[in-house]
Amino acid sequence: MIGPGINRIDGPLKVTGRAVYSYERQDPGQPFYGFIRGAAIGKGKITHIDTAEAEMALGVRLVLTHRNVPKQGAFVNKPTIFDRPHPQLTSDRIAYFGEPVAFVVADTFEQARAAAALVKVTYTHEDGAFDLATHADRAEPQATLSIGLPGETRFGDLEAAMSAGPVTVDQTYTTPYHFSQPMEPHACLADWRDNHLTVYLATQTVAQNRIALAETLGLTADQVTVDAAFVGGGFGSKLYLHAEAVLAALAARALAHPVKVALTRRQVFTLTGHRPEMIHRVRLAATPDGQLTGLGHDVNLQAAEGEPWIEQAATVARSLYAAPNRLTRHSITNLDLKAAEAVRGPGELPGLLAFETAMDELAHALDIDPVELRLKNDTATDPELGVPLNGRRLADCLREGAKRFGWDQRPKTPGSRREGNHLVGYGMAAGIRMHFQGPTGAIVRIEPDGRVIVRSDTPDIGTGTYTIACQIAAEALGIGVNLVTAQLAHSDFPPSAGAGGSWGASNLSIAVDRACQEIRNKIAEAAGPGAVPNDILADVGRWFPEGLEATGQTIGQADDPNFKNYSQNTYGAAFAEVLVDVATGEVRLRRMTGVFAAGRIINAKTARSQLMGGMIWGVGSALHEAAHVDRRHGNWVNGDLAEYLMPVHADIPAIETVLLDDYDEHANHLGIKGVGELGVCGTGAAVSNAVFNATGIRVRDFPITLAKLLPGLPPMRTAA
Helix, strand or coil, rough: CCCCCCCCHHHHHHHCCCCCCCCCCCCCCCCEEEEEEECCCEEEEEEEEECHHHHCCEEEEECCCCCCCCCCCCCCCCCCCCCCCCCCCCEEECCCCCCCCEEEEEHHHHHHHHCCCCCEEEEEEECCCCEEEEEEEEHHHHEECCCEECCCECCCCHHHHHHHEEEEEEEEEEECCCCCCCCCCCCEEEEECEEEEEEEEECCHHHHHHHHHHHHHHHCHHHHHEECCCCCCCCCCCCCCCCCHHHHHHHHHHHCCCCECCHHHHHHHHHHCCCCEEEEEEEEEEECCCCCEEEEEEEEEEEECCCCCCHHHHHHHHHCCCCCEEEEEEEEEEEECCCCCCCCCHHHHHHHHHHHHHHHHHHHHHHHHHHHHHHHCCCCCCCCCEEEEEECCCHHHHHHHHHHHHHHHHCCCCCEEEECCEEEEEEEEEEECCCCCCCCEEEEECCCCCEEEEEEECHHHHHHHHHHHHHHHHHHHHHCEEEEEEEECCCCCCCCCCCCCHHHHHHHHHHHHHHHHHHHHHHHHHHHCCCCCCCCHHHHHHHHHCCCCEEECCHHHEEEEHHHEEEEEEEEEEEEEEEECEEEECCCEEEEEEEECCCCCCCEEEEHHHHHHHHHHHHHHHHCEEEEECCCCCEEEECCCCCCCCCCCCCCCCCEEEEEECCCCCCCCCCCCCCCCCCCCHHHHHHHHHHHHCCCCCCCCCCCCHHHHHHHCCCCCCCC
16 A cells, blocks of 8 residues: 655746745745844743844944834633644743844844844843753652643553562653744744735644744734745744744734844754753563563653643553553753754654663563563553554564564674674664644545646645645546646645644545535536546536535544544654664664654655654764753754754664555554654664664663763773
8 A cells, every 4th residue: 555656746836946934935025034143042931131232334224122022912821732823022031042032124134133132131130050960859640641641541550570580670851942943944934914924934724823923922823824834844943933933923913014134043943943852761570581561651851830731751661561550641841942842753752762772672581582572561552542543554664674674683692793893783663643733624635627636734844745736636546647736835725733742644635535525526526426427527528617625524533433543653664774883882773774654654755754764864863963052051062953963964864764554544544654753763763772782782771972981891802
């Protein structure tokens, strides 16, 4: 059931520079440019602000501060998260480093930036809480996660299982702050005219950001248009409304002139959210033959007062393995940092990095092959929900991955295989990712001339959604893909759940297919009983000379019986081989294999690309990525791409990405599920476990750096 791997429809536009992103839009005419001045302290109060010199600077049109900013709607901590209003410059209080304290608009970007530097700000500095470990005693248990799931689940008696268990693991792991850092910085072009706001915005959620902007500016939703035709990546950071959109909109309305704002790369670190730092305690109990009798996962994560993002990191244990005694809990520790937000693979990436490393520790303690340990604890029923785990092909992923990778050649004793001054190790981990479904609408229209148009506000964030929308419509109508045009990411089109959480393409596909089926039904009704379907475009020309359109809808998972009767997840298994230099402690990935089961795949080419990108992100989580906070001032010490390390080409050898031929009938009528973030799930732990197999050194504070390995490495071998 894997679909053809066709090239992306929008590919030629992007490689020739004709895909116009938000900051490049010129629809409203020549704009003014805005620049944000950020706070130079992490916590405190503005005692004096002087804008006189900035206001007199060349080209300056407007300077906004808390003293003169227009009235805005108050922040509301909605459970729907992405449609929250986000007022700016509303107080003299400073809640986090880099928070906007002034906004300057001028004729050119350079003038605005220069004038922003002329704003004089005096602060009263207050001591802030910037370190999670130091303030972990403040942790507050959470009853509900940001995605609506329970913050705590408890079955049986984990404490008793740990006490009675012949073999146990009880370890603490730490995962650091991560940033999304899409290639396209966050940007907005705002235009106010005729009492209506139009924003060309880099966003993953058109309908939700429309509501958030309207409520922030005191408008009705029909007074706001959002256009996000091209988005250069998001990875979660563009799900939310941020300062650049609000300030551009405020200034455009005040000046009655278009205003354009783009965050600098450093501002992307301070003005958009991050994955929170986490402290994980993982507990496992097993019989000598490897049967789990208990599992526990406690997570304490950074949050911000009044705007918590409670990432579902401990949920990975809930549906992954069977065990009668279970406990998963989440707590937050409020620090004086910006609010955390979703970053690619939220919950699963850090959760599996800790939990699957602990499973490897258990396999080592039991002296059982890590693949066999996972197979032994596989289950067809969700251990906590008590319903079938539909599409549960974890065992297939494990076996196929082990076969392709050559797992039987794995060094049995850690630190035993050596090539000169390099230690060689194999590691693996299982992956699981929740499958989500949100309300999404689509219109399919067949024009009198035979053109087929698909419309939805679902954005394409670089993942291939334009292409998939056309593929689904073409297949459902029995026509060529070249006859279909997708028009996406505009608030005039049917609203959707957006593009994030690996739900964008699947939600849109269901809605588009249903719209196409409705078109077929209308044609059949017009043709009458006994009519033989012909070419669908010819039939529309015959029976509907003015054209024909229909609307399709994907319902939210709360209203879908499939989500009540089945536990909805996708699955994977990752295998990695690493080399560790005994002289330097440098870890090099030699090869990696990932095998995934994610239902029917619409476009094998774009799906593999997404999974490969996710696997690379997983490598980064194990070996490279970490944002560090200055514990004195609350600023990001490595808040730029020169020092925030990510994998580059030299770090990534050939990666094998395998998609199992699959169709999940209990997910939806098309059998498809989300795939984008599945590649990050467990991949980091596979690398972590490979490093242990190579060196015998278990690093539990991620990422794995040279300094954490060097003290325990064996000596170099000298030439005879």
